[in-house]
Amino acid sequence: MSVVVRPATVDDAAGLAQLWIDSGRFFASINPDTAQEPDPDGLVEWFAELYQKLVADPSMLVLTAAVDGTLAGELSARLLEPLPSAARQVQSDFRRRRVHVDSLSVAEPYRRSGVGTALMTAAERWAVERGAEVVTLESNADNPTSMPFYEHRMGYRRHEVVFRKVLDARG
Numbered sequence: 438m439s440v441v442v443r444p445a446t447v448d449d450a451a452g453l454a455q456l457w458i459d460s461g462r463f464f465a466s467i468n469p470d471t472a473q474e475p476d477p478d479g480l481v482e483w484f485a486e487l488y489q490k491l492v493a494d495p496s497m498l499v500l501t502a503a504v505d506g507t508l509a510g511e512l513s514a515r516l517l518e519p520l521p522s523a524a525r526q527v528q529s530d531f532r533r534r535r536v537h538v539d540s541l542s543v544a545e546p547y548r549r550s551g552v553g554t555a556l557m558t559a560a561e562r563w564a565v566e567r568g569a570e571v572v573t574l575e576s577n578a579d580n581p582t583s584m585p586f587y588e589h590r591m592g593y594r595r596h597e598v599v600f601r602k603v604l605d606a607r608g
Contacts, residue, residue: 452508538574
């Protein structure tokens with residue numbers, strides 16, 4: 438199977454919308470308290486508008502991966518400049534030029550087939566070409582595929598833990 442990674446275009450909006458719906462369904466099955474399947478109404482138009490802005494921004498990387506001409510995955514990432522503020526200097530990564538991966542989605546039939554690896558490898562190459570020193574990302578701790586993928590396949594290590602609490606509005 439050959440994976441073709443290329444920059445996303447506005448023409449990818451319909452495929453990206455479907456991938457987003459599938460990802461929402463997958464994440465809702467893992468943790469229904471924090472994820473849901475998106476409403477498909479207007480989603481293609483939203484992706485077209487969003488990607489028109491993203492692909493024009495030189496600090497953004499927006500990629501798709503295709504297998505045999507079928508959209509199999511997407512990745513979006515952004516280049517972040519160092520933050521000189523003393524408030525951010527406690528964390529050394531904020532003092533570095535870095536790339537943050539905002540999303541990586543692989544369609545269910547293509548998971549564990551090299552699509553995610555191809556997208557992440559392209560993102561890391563893009564980061565190096567722009568002088569980034571580190572790549573950061575977040576992943577759902579309950580995701581049975583992403584945690585081993587990032588840690589074992591891609592060589593990332595867990596760095597932080599995010600806590601969540603639903604508040605009772607009644608006090």
